[in-house]
Amino acid sequence: MRNRRGRKGGRGGRASRRSGARPGYPLTMASSDEWVRVVTITSEHAAESRLVSMGINPGALLHVISASGSGPIVVARDETRFGIDRKTAWHVRVVPASPDTVHAPYPLFCDDDCRGCSYRTEMMKAEYGESITLESLRSGETGRVMSVRGRGVTVNRLMKMGFVKGQEVRMLERPVDNDRIAVQVGDRRVELAGWDALHVILEVNR
Amino acid sequence: MSPGTVLALAGNPNSGKTSIFNALTGSRQHVANYPGITVEIKEGSAHASGRQVRVVDLPGTYSLTPYSPDEVAARDYLLEQHPDVVIHVVDASNLERNLYLTTQLMELGVPVIVALNMIDIAEMRGIRIDTEELSSILGIPVIRTVGNRGTGTDELLERAVATATARSEWVPIDLSYGAASDRALAILESMVRKCGLMREMVPPRWLALRLLEQDSHTIDRVEGIGGRGVDDILDTAGKLAEQVFREMDDETEGVIADHRYGFVAGVVKRVRTTPVEKRVYFSDRIDRFLTNPVLGPLVMAAVLFGLFQFTFYVSGAPISWVESFFAWLHGVAWDVLPPGFVRSMVVSGAIDGVGGVVGFVPLIMFMFFFISILEDTGYMARIAFLMDRIFRKFGLHGSSIVPFIVSGGITGGCAVPGIMAARTLRDTKERFATILSVPFMNCGAKLPVYALLIAAFFSSHEGTVLFGLTILSWTFAMLSAKLLRSTILKGESTSFVLELPPYRLPSMKSLLLHMWERTWLYLRKAGTVILLASVIMWGLMTFPTLPEEEARELSGDQLAQASLSYSIAGRAGRAIEKVTRPLMGFDWKVDVALIGGFAAKEIVVSTLGTAYSMGETESDGARSLSQRLAGEESWNPVMALALIVFTMLYIPCIATVAVIKRETNSWRWAGFAIVYTTGVAAVMATAVYQIGSLVT
Numbered sequence: 001m002r003n004r005r006g007r008k009g010g011r012g013g014r015a016s017r018r019s020g021a022r023p024g025y026p027l028t029m030a031s032s033d034e035w036v037r038v039v040t041i042t043s044e045h046a047a048e049s050r051l052v053s054m055g056i057n058p059g060a061l062l063h064v065i066s067a068s069g070s071g072p073i074v075v076a077r078d079e080t081r082f083g084i085d086r087k088t089a090w091h092v093r094v095v096p097a098s099p100d101t102v103h104a105p106y107p108l109f110c111d112d113d114c115r116g117c118s119y120r121t122e123m124m125k126a127e128y129g130e131s132i133t134l135e136s137l138r139s140g141e142t143g144r145v146m147s148v149r150g151r152g153v154t155v156n157r158l159m160k161m162g163f164v165k166g167q168e169v170r171m172l173e174r175p176v177d178n179d180r181i182a183v184q185v186g187d188r189r190v191e192l193a194g195w196d197a198l199h200v201i202l203e204v205n206r
Numbered sequence: 207m208s209p210g211t212v213l214a215l216a217g218n219p220n221s222g223k224t225s226i227f228n229a230l231t232g233s234r235q236h237v238a239n240y241p242g243i244t245v246e247i248k249e250g251s252a253h254a255s256g257r258q259v260r261v262v263d264l265p266g267t268y269s270l271t272p273y274s275p276d277e278v279a280a281r282d283y284l285l286e287q288h289p290d291v292v293i294h295v296v297d298a299s300n301l302e303r304n305l306y307l308t309t310q311l312m313e314l315g316v317p318v319i320v321a322l323n324m325i326d327i328a329e330m331r332g333i334r335i336d337t338e339e340l341s342s343i344l345g346i347p348v349i350r351t352v353g354n355r356g357t358g359t360d361e362l363l364e365r366a367v368a369t370a371t372a373r374s375e376w377v378p379i380d381l382s383y384g385a386a387s388d389r390a391l392a393i394l395e396s397m398v399r400k401c402g403l404m405r406e407m408v409p410p411r412w413l414a415l416r417l418l419e420q421d422s423h424t425i426d427r428v429e430g431i432g433g434r435g436v437d438d439i440l441d442t443a444g445k446l447a448e449q450v451f452r453e454m455d456d457e458t459e460g461v462i463a464d465h466r467y468g469f470v471a472g473v474v475k476r477v478r479t480t481p482v483e484k485r486v487y488f489s490d491r492i493d494r495f496l497t498n499p500v501l502g503p504l505v506m507a508a509v510l511f512g513l514f515q516f517t518f519y520v521s522g523a524p525i526s527w528v529e530s531f532f533a534w535l536h537g538v539a540w541d542v543l544p545p546g547f548v549r550s551m552v553v554s555g556a557i558d559g560v561g562g563v564v565g566f567v568p569l570i571m572f573m574f575f576f577i578s579i580l581e582d583t584g585y586m587a588r589i590a591f592l593m594d595r596i597f598r599k600f601g602l603h604g605s606s607i608v609p610f611i612v613s614g615g616i617t618g619g620c621a622v623p624g625i626m627a628a629r630t631l632r633d634t635k636e637r638f639a640t641i642l643s644v645p646f647m648n649c650g651a652k653l654p655v656y657a658l659l660i661a662a663f664f665s666s667h668e669g670t671v672l673f674g675l676t677i678l679s680w681t682f683a684m685l686s687a688k689l690l691r692s693t694i695l696k697g698e699s700t701s702f703v704l705e706l707p708p709y710r711l712p713s714m715k716s717l718l719l720h721m722w723e724r725t726w727l728y729l730r731k732a733g734t735v736i737l738l739a740s741v742i743m744w745g746l747m748t749f750p751t752l753p754e755e756e757a758r759e760l761s762g763d764q765l766a767q768a769s770l771s772y773s774i775a776g777r778a779g780r781a782i783e784k785v786t787r788p789l790m791g792f793d794w795k796v797d798v799a800l801i802g803g804f805a806a807k808e809i810v811v812s813t814l815g816t817a818y819s820m821g822e823t824e825s826d827g828a829r830s831l832s833q834r835l836a837g838e839e840s841w842n843p844v845m846a847l848a849l850i851v852f853t854m855l856y857i858p859c860i861a862t863v864a865v866i867k868r869e870t871n872s873w874r875w876a877g878f879a880i881v882y883t884t885g886v887a888a889v890m891a892t893a894v895y896q897i898g899s900l901v902t
Contacts, residue, residue: 032494045457046273046632047701052463053269054703055303059467065490071499071595072604074706076490079299079331081706083497083591085604088701193453 027092036094043091134200143202217295219266225353227263245276245629270310276629290370298328315378332481340477378409390446401435417443419459515669524568532561554819559740562815566654573618578720582712600684601691604702606640614647635697645858646683651807662832663843746775791845844898856887
């Protein structure tokens with residue numbers, strides 16, 4: 001029997017498969033003339049891949065041109081305008097953003113040695129301002145947990161590890177191997193995957 | 207370099223590929239300021255350094271993971287035909303999104319050369335792009351071009367040919383997609399390499415990437431190849447994708463796309479500077495007004511209404527000039543030629559048949575001119591946008607709008623390219639519902655029929671009537687779509703994202719060129735197909751001739767009428783008349799004209815021209831066809847309206863039926879289209895005639 005589990009048509013939307021985090025709010029809730037950044041797209045696979053290839057990708061800065069009434073929503077990305085029907089727009093999750101940060105982040109050309117300089121981390125920055133994620137904490141640095149973003153299995157596990165609001169954490173070693181990091185939570189040493197660490201938002205005094 | 211060097215033009219929709227194609231090959235493919243016009247692979251040839259090269263224009267595509275049939279065609283061309291060079295036409299104003307495709311092309315390994323197109327517009331917006339830096343980061347040539355002015359295209363051609371000569375084998379680049387995906391990719395790549403899967407076609411890593419993304423087209427293809435090793439690979443791909451998903455909490459495709467955009471964003475940061483001040487976009491301001499759910503439709507209605515009024519207003523005088531010219535020609539031919547079959551054929555068949563159609567050339571010309579304005583400014587895309595809400599209610603996809611508009615959304619278009627434009631639709635049911643409904647739109651061939659009858663019976667409200675007919679055809683098309691979508695083509699609606707091009711000031715040159723191209727097509731058709739059909743129809747209305755003894759007893763008007771009804775067409779028409787006359791008020795001449803209209807709808811006009819010319823007793827060319835019809839007893843406004851409705855709806859012309867067969871790949875759908883449309887036409891025309899007769 002061939003493994004068809006991964007086939008596109010055969011499964012539900014990405015949203016239903018994805019474990020926790022669904023940050024931001026639907027694009028349908030944005031108002032005219034608002035600037036937003038896409039954080040994730042939760043529509044079914046083909047539609048998502050279409051949106052992404054058209055330039056409505058996670059990380060894209062959009063200017064909402066018109067979002068009134070019950071019709072499609074008009075957004076601008078760079079110099080292109082798109083009309084997106086409401087059903088599709090509902091699956092585009094966005095956070096408020098500033099038009100001044102026209103550029104999306106640049107993981108390949110990062111000058112410092114921060115490993116957390118990934119696309120997603122930058123998006124998180126857009127969402128949470130100057131706060132950073134645990135993933136981008138440098139070795140030896142400490143921070144205070146502001147929130148654990150999202151919900152679901154990963155987040156529950158993180159909470160059990162001790163990542164709760166107000167908790168002080170310290171980066172011990174990064175990377176332990178591949179993309180795992182070691183963190184001191186209270187008096188315990190915890191190891192976790194870098195991608196899981198993205199869920200933890202920290203307040204840092206640098 | 208072999209003489210058969212092939213340059214393929216790839217790029218996002220609306221990035222100006224076709225204008226580059228036209229500049230390179232000197233051809234005149236249709237360019238419009240909204241996406242989805244090129245859905246077919248088009249070929250031309252160009253000369254570079256004394257050699258001839260083939261240039262191929264591919265349908266616009268956003269990604270090599272195809273979404274709709276037109277994108278599948280573009281990708282399959284790249285994979286199967288292996289062009290020597292891909293010229294990636296990039297819209298300089300939207301560098302980020304366009305480079306997304308560039309990276310995919312580079313991963314495929316095909317030699318790529320970037321045409322940084324519409325650079326003039328980008329620079330006008332204050333965007334500066336460091337071409338050299340871009341070229342050195344990507345490692346491929348980057349040429350600045352302005353397609354519609356032909357700037358930079360010579361250099362582009364030269365560099366493309368040079369690249370083709372320099373690099374014959376494909377050299378794919380490797381991008382990193384993060385630790386998890388890279389690990390999975392390495393495993394899969396080595397498996398693909400070992401097995402030699404699709405070795406001839408694509409680099410192993412590229413195939414591995416597609417499999418890891420679980421791209422259904424690729425999986426289907428690979429499954430088609432079959433074999434034990436293949437099953438193994440697919441199995442592993444599924445497992446690895448699952449693993450990456452668990453690790454990253456995201457589908458592999460999403461992870462890969464994020465990294466790809468990450469790379470692109472990095473490149474863009476290095477090479478592009480945008481103005482610091484937040485500009486107020488002119489287009490945005492207009493759009494806030496024109497796409498407003500309340501104001502938008504009002505403006506749209508006003509624009510269309512004004513367009514029709516104005517078209518009739520300006521074309522009135524030229525139409526009467528053309529008509530007088532044909533009347534003069536009619537008179538001259540009548541006088542010069544000796545009485546007999548030849549004179550009858552030339553005067554009634556050719557001159558009055560074709561004259562009826564050509565008479566409306568000024569109208570067609572102005573209509574096409576105004577449609578070109580709507581297209582080139584970008585307003586057409588807004589019309590499409592505004593129609594989406596309506597389309598949704600009738601079970602159609604927003605992207606169906608382009609097919610509908612191309613087929614004659616504003617009266618004057620053609621269902622053949624319209625049906626082909628439906629290739630941009632992903633869902634088969636939505637696509638078929640579109641294909642079967644667009645023949646109801648008012649194509650350019652129906653326009654002379656309308657114009658003739660409007661001039662004869664509704665001359666005081668020309669623009670208004672045409673506006674009404676436009677609304678009517680939309681109504682029928684929408685109702686038809688709804689009917690199909692709630693019966694034989696039931697299904698969910700898919701998501702809709704439409705690109706709205708920025709407003710542009712159209713250049714007079716391109717407007718005139720568009721107008722001329724379309725008018726020329728119309729004229730050419732009148733001079734060939736319609737002329738031939740007119741002569742054939744004349745033959746059918748002349749032979750067999752009335753027996754001598756019967757002819758001797760009659761004279762004048764009676765003789766003409768008797769010989770007409772004795773002919774093949776007359777007999778056939780009389781047989782059908784028994785049904786059509788009581789139901790729709792059509793006499794046998796109209797029936798014959800409508801049968802002829804199956805070949806092309808203009809023939810309805812040319813046949814009426816011939817029939818009523820032959821019915822005349824003597825040279826009566828001073829009266830135009832519309833004047834003759836207005837004077838006929840059996841004609842009245844209600845019947846004319848029924849005829850208009852019937853013409854609007856009945857059997858698509860032969861060309862359309864053929865294209866329906868090709869696009870649905872089935873004669874059954876084509877046959878269904880014929881029966882279905884004619885059924886609808888008969889019912890609606892009967893309703894119009896019966897109700898109309900009751901009221902008046």
